[in-house]
Amino acid sequence: MSSPESVISSISVLAENIGGIDRTEVTLEPGVNVLTGRNATNRTSFLQSIMAALGSRHSSLKGDADAGRAELEFDGNQYDRYLERRNGEVVFDGDPYLDDPELADLFAFLLESNEARQAVRRGDDLRELIMRPIDTDEIEAEISTLEAEKRDLDDRLERLSQLDSELPGLEAKKRELEAEIESMTEQIADLEANLEAFDLDVEASRDRKEEIESAFADLQAARTELESIEYDLETERESYAELERERDELVAELEAFDDDHESPDRLEGRIQELRARKRSLDSTVSELQSVIRFNEERLDGDGFELDLEDPVESADDGDGDITEQLLADDDVVCWTCGSQVGRDRIESTLERLRSLRQDQLDERSELQAQIDDLSSRRKELRERTQRRGEIETRLSAIDDQLERREERIEELEAELADQQDRIDDLESEAETFENAEYGEVIETHRELNRLELERENLEDERDDVQARIEEIEGTIEERSELEERRERVEDELTDLRTRVDRIEENAVDAFNEHMQSILSLLEYRNIDRIWIDRREKTVREGRRKVTRTAFDLHIVRSTADGTTYEDTIDHLSESEREVTGLVFALAGYLVHDVYEIVPFMLLDSLEAIDSNRIADLVEYFEDHVDCLVVALLREDAEALSDEYAYVQEI
Incomplete structure (x- = not known):
C-alpha cells in the first residue's frame, strides 16, 4: 500500500539542536528502520527531527540553543525546517514535506504523546479524534451549492416537460393556419381574376382604373403600416x-x-x-x-x-x-x-x-x-x-x-x-x-385589400407558431444533457451526505478488522475480543438536543473456567492498552489515506510491550507503510528481523 510518491531511495536525515541532539547525520532505508540503544540516547529527539522536516510542529529546540534545523533528503528531493527561539517562543520556518501536518501528527507520528494513543489510554472520545480532519463546514457548503444547482435543474426540466406537452397544440394550430391561408389565397385569386375580367376599353377608363388601383394599394400599405405600429x-x-x-x-x-x-x-x-x-x-x-x-x-x-x-518502635507502639x-x-x-x-x-x-x-x-x-x-x-x-x-x-x-x-x-x-x-x-x-360606373370594381378592390391583409396576418401568425415550434424542439434537445447532469449532482449529493457516515463506518471496520488480526497474532491471554461499536446518541448542545455518533470501545475477556465477561479499557494491562492505541492510529492512517500524503510512520515508547510482540507488531505495520522508523531499547530489538536496517548511534 504505497503512496504515489513512494520512497525508493535511501533517506538522509540531518538534525541540529533538536531535542537533546547537538548535531547528527543518519541514513535510513526504505522499509523498516530500527533505532536501538539505551534510554536517553536521543532516539525520540531523532524522531522529532524527522517529524519537523516532514512538517510537524511537535518538535522541541535544544534548551541551550537559539536555533536548530532538520533536513530530510530522499528520491532526489530535499526538505528542511528551521527552528528559532524568538521572545521565548520557538518559531518554525523552511520548506517541509507537508504544508498541513494534521493527519500525519494524528495517525503517522506515533510517539508517546500522540493524540490517538493518548485518547485510547484515557478512554476519550474516539469518534471526535477520527473525524477531526474532516471539515464538516466545507461539506455543508458543498451540499448547499449542489442543492441549489439541483433545484435549478429540476425547474428547467419541469419547463421542458411543459414545453413538450405544448408541441401537439402548436402543430395543430400551424395546420389550421395553413389551411386558412390556402383558402384565402384561393379567394384572392378569384377576386384578381374578376378584376381582370372587367372590360375598360377606353384609354381614359384604363387610366381611371390604374388610378383606382393605386389609391387602394396606398390604402392597403398604410393599413399594414398601422398594424405594424x-x-x-x-x-x-x-x-x-x-x-x-x-x-x-x-x-x-x-x-x-x-x-x-x-x-x-x-x-x-x-x-x-x-x-x-x-x-x-x-x-x-x-x-x-x-x-x-x-x-x-x-x-x-x-x-x-x-x-x-x-524503624525503631517504642515499647508503647504495640499498645497504642x-x-x-x-x-x-x-x-x-x-x-x-x-x-x-x-x-x-x-x-x-x-x-x-x-x-x-x-x-x-x-x-x-x-x-x-x-x-x-x-x-x-x-x-x-x-x-x-x-x-x-x-x-x-x-x-x-x-x-x-x-x-x-x-x-x-x-x-x-x-x-x-x-x-x-x-x-x-x-x-x-x-x-x-365610388359611383355607378366603378362601384363593382371598387368593391372588388376593397374585398381584395381586406383578404390580402388578413392573409398577411395569418402568415405572420403561422411564422410565429413555426418559430415557437423550432424553439421548443431545440430546447427539448437539451433534456438528455440536463438529466445526465442532474443525475451526477444527485450522486454527488448522496456522496457528500453520506461521507461522514462512510468515514465513521470505515474507521470502525478498519479498527475491528486489524484489532482482531493483531490479537490473534500477539496471543494475549484471556482477551477474546476488542472492538468498537458505532451508535447514535442524543446530547445537549446549549439549549438544543442534537443527535451525535459515539464510538463505544468493548473488551471481552474470559476466565480460566471459560466464563466470558465485558471489561473496560481501565482494566487492560499497559501492554494491551498500548497495542489498542496503535491499532486505532493505524485505522485512522488507512481510513484517511495518510499513506498518500506522507510515506513515513514513526513508532516510539513501546517498552510496555514485550519484545516478541513488538516484532510481530512491526512486521504487521510494515505492510502498510513505505518507511517505518521504530525506536527501541536494545533488548526489545533483539526479536526483530535481521533484514531490517538498524541505527545504533545518533
Missing part, C-alpha cells in the same frame, strides 16, 4: 408593465429586509474568539482528565510506598490507641508531599476535579452551540447582503429600461396618430371613386 406599441407597453411589476416586487423584497446593521466580519471575529475559548477548554479538559486519571490510579494503589516512620490504629487504615501516603492524608480528603478533591471537568465540558457544549448559531447568522447576513446588492443593481437597470421604453412608447403613439390621419385621408380619397 400598433403591434410595436402593444409590445412596448407589455414590456413596460412587466418591468413595473418586477420593480414593485424587488422594492417590496428590499423593504422586507430589516435594518439589521450587524456585520458578518464582526460575527467572524466573535466566532474566532469562541473557537479560541473552546480550544482552551479542550486543553483544560484534557489536562484535568489526565490529573484525575493519575490520581485515581495512585489512589487505587494507596499512593506510593514511602517509609516515613522511624486502638482508634488511631483503625483510622490509620484509611490514610494513604500523599504522592505529592509524602505526608499521611485521609483517603476521604483525596476523594473529595477528586470529586471537585470531576465536577470542574464536567463544568468545563458543559461550557464547551454551550460554546459550540453559540458557534453554530453565530455561523448560521453570519451565513444568513452574507447571503442577505449579496441579495440586497443584486436587487439594487437590478432596480437601477430597470429604471434605465423604463425610461427608454417610456420614450419609445411616446414616439410610437405619435407615429400611430400620424398614420391614422394618413389612412383617414386615403379612405376619403378612395370614396371619391
Whole structure:
C-alpha cells in the first residue's frame, strides 16, 4: 500500500539542536528502520527531527540553543525546517514535506504523546479524534451549492416537460393556419381574376382604373403600416408593465429586509474568539482528565510506598490507641508531599476535579452551540447582503429600461396618430371613386385589400407558431444533457451526505478488522475480543438536543473456567492498552489515506510491550507503510528481523 510518491531511495536525515541532539547525520532505508540503544540516547529527539522536516510542529529546540534545523533528503528531493527561539517562543520556518501536518501528527507520528494513543489510554472520545480532519463546514457548503444547482435543474426540466406537452397544440394550430391561408389565397385569386375580367376599353377608363388601383394599394400599405405600429406599441407597453411589476416586487423584497446593521466580519471575529475559548477548554479538559486519571490510579494503589516512620518502635507502639490504629487504615501516603492524608480528603478533591471537568465540558457544549448559531447568522447576513446588492443593481437597470421604453412608447403613439390621419385621408380619397360606373370594381378592390391583409396576418401568425415550434424542439434537445447532469449532482449529493457516515463506518471496520488480526497474532491471554461499536446518541448542545455518533470501545475477556465477561479499557494491562492505541492510529492512517500524503510512520515508547510482540507488531505495520522508523531499547530489538536496517548511534 504505497503512496504515489513512494520512497525508493535511501533517506538522509540531518538534525541540529533538536531535542537533546547537538548535531547528527543518519541514513535510513526504505522499509523498516530500527533505532536501538539505551534510554536517553536521543532516539525520540531523532524522531522529532524527522517529524519537523516532514512538517510537524511537535518538535522541541535544544534548551541551550537559539536555533536548530532538520533536513530530510530522499528520491532526489530535499526538505528542511528551521527552528528559532524568538521572545521565548520557538518559531518554525523552511520548506517541509507537508504544508498541513494534521493527519500525519494524528495517525503517522506515533510517539508517546500522540493524540490517538493518548485518547485510547484515557478512554476519550474516539469518534471526535477520527473525524477531526474532516471539515464538516466545507461539506455543508458543498451540499448547499449542489442543492441549489439541483433545484435549478429540476425547474428547467419541469419547463421542458411543459414545453413538450405544448408541441401537439402548436402543430395543430400551424395546420389550421395553413389551411386558412390556402383558402384565402384561393379567394384572392378569384377576386384578381374578376378584376381582370372587367372590360375598360377606353384609354381614359384604363387610366381611371390604374388610378383606382393605386389609391387602394396606398390604402392597403398604410393599413399594414398601422398594424405594424400598433403591434410595436402593444409590445412596448407589455414590456413596460412587466418591468413595473418586477420593480414593485424587488422594492417590496428590499423593504422586507430589516435594518439589521450587524456585520458578518464582526460575527467572524466573535466566532474566532469562541473557537479560541473552546480550544482552551479542550486543553483544560484534557489536562484535568489526565490529573484525575493519575490520581485515581495512585489512589487505587494507596499512593506510593514511602517509609516515613522511624524503624525503631517504642515499647508503647504495640499498645497504642486502638482508634488511631483503625483510622490509620484509611490514610494513604500523599504522592505529592509524602505526608499521611485521609483517603476521604483525596476523594473529595477528586470529586471537585470531576465536577470542574464536567463544568468545563458543559461550557464547551454551550460554546459550540453559540458557534453554530453565530455561523448560521453570519451565513444568513452574507447571503442577505449579496441579495440586497443584486436587487439594487437590478432596480437601477430597470429604471434605465423604463425610461427608454417610456420614450419609445411616446414616439410610437405619435407615429400611430400620424398614420391614422394618413389612412383617414386615403379612405376619403378612395370614396371619391365610388359611383355607378366603378362601384363593382371598387368593391372588388376593397374585398381584395381586406383578404390580402388578413392573409398577411395569418402568415405572420403561422411564422410565429413555426418559430415557437423550432424553439421548443431545440430546447427539448437539451433534456438528455440536463438529466445526465442532474443525475451526477444527485450522486454527488448522496456522496457528500453520506461521507461522514462512510468515514465513521470505515474507521470502525478498519479498527475491528486489524484489532482482531493483531490479537490473534500477539496471543494475549484471556482477551477474546476488542472492538468498537458505532451508535447514535442524543446530547445537549446549549439549549438544543442534537443527535451525535459515539464510538463505544468493548473488551471481552474470559476466565480460566471459560466464563466470558465485558471489561473496560481501565482494566487492560499497559501492554494491551498500548497495542489498542496503535491499532486505532493505524485505522485512522488507512481510513484517511495518510499513506498518500506522507510515506513515513514513526513508532516510539513501546517498552510496555514485550519484545516478541513488538516484532510481530512491526512486521504487521510494515505492510502498510513505505518507511517505518521504530525506536527501541536494545533488548526489545533483539526479536526483530535481521533484514531490517538498524541505527545504533545518533
